[in-house]
Amino acid sequence: MNNIKRNIVEVRKEIEKYSPYPEKVKLVVVTKYEDLEGTKKYVEAGYKIFGENKAQLMREKVDYFKHENIEWHFIGNLQKNKVKYIIEDVTLIHSVNKLELAQEIDKRAKNINKKVDILLEINIFGEESKQGYRLEKLILDIENLKKLKNLNIIGLMTMAPFTEDEKIKRDIFSKLREIQINLNEKYFDNKLTELSMGMSNDYRIALQEGSTIIRLGTRISKGDDDEYENI
Numbered sequence: 534m535n536n537i538k539r540n541i542v543e544v545r546k547e548i549e550k551y552s553p554y555p556e557k558v559k560l561v562v563v564t565k566y567e568d569l570e571g572t573k574k575y576v577e578a579g580y581k582i583f584g585e586n587k588a589q590l591m592r593e594k595v596d597y598f599k600h601e602n603i604e605w606h607f608i609g610n611l612q613k614n615k616v617k618y619i620i621e622d623v624t625l626i627h628s629v630n631k632l633e634l635a636q637e638i639d640k641r642a643k644n645i646n647k648k649v650d651i652l653l654e655i656n657i658f659g660e661e662s663k664q665g666y667r668l669e670k671l672i673l674d675i676e677n678l679k680k681l682k683n684l685n686i687i688g689l690m691t692m693a694p695f696t697e698d699e700k701i702k703r704d705i706f707s708k709l710r711e712i713q714i715n716l717n718e719k720y721f722d723n724k725l726t727e728l729s730m731g732m733s734n735d736y737r738i739a740l741q742e743g744s745t746i747i748r749l750g751t752r753i754s755k756g757d758d759d760e761y762e763n764i
């Protein structure tokens with residue numbers, strides 16, 4: 534078995550072990566580090582759910598692998614003028630962090646008669662450097678977001694800060710779940726079903742805290758001899 538396949542099998546077992554509802558959890562394999570050539574080995578491993586963070590590169594990969602039936606997720610900071618590259622083929626945009634971006638996605642989706650699934654990215658820790666909605670700002674925008682008929686807002690996404698401190702990460706993930714519950718009650722009628730949280734260095738904690746989508750790059754690409762930090 535090649536390393537990618539084996540890593541995916543291992544992660545599937547960990548999902549069973551750590552998640553309170555493993556049947557709800559989806560693994561997005563993050564292929565953003567790879568060019569077209571490098572992405573082939575993921576396709577050959579037979580996996581079909583990939584995450585990208587550059588619109589043009591995702592476009593190239595979509596075209597190149599168009600017969601492979603791959604589900605493409607967009608996980609990076611998306612500029613308004615790049616929405617056109619991904620709108621037709623994207624399965625889920627994880628990183629909607631501004632009203633203007635949501636409006637642009639809605640407009641482009643409407644033009645092609647599509648409803649696009651999106652997540653709202655929340656910046657919980659409040660790091661200036663991190664993308665994502667501050668909760669207060671999101672609340673102000675919610676009514677306008679809900680008016681966008683070609684968007685399905687199906688959940689929330691967050692990134693925990695890079696830190697060795699497990700408690701900080703756990704608090705952030707559990708906070709996202711709290712926010713989900715509150716927003717569902719007040720505004721979304723329980724339509725926010727997804728929590729996209731957990732990357733290679735913190736997915737086990739995220740799973741324990743109720744993640745439904747983990748986004749893993751280095752955990753899946755690592756080879757037998759690579760150093761890999763397990764926390």
Ligand SMILES: *Cc1c(COP(=O)(O)O)cnc(C)c1O
Nearest residue numbers: 563608732733748749750751752
């Ligand atoms: C790169 C990236 C990932 C994957 O990161 P790894 O640490 O390689 O697992 C997940 N989510 C987002 C938003 C990313 O940009």
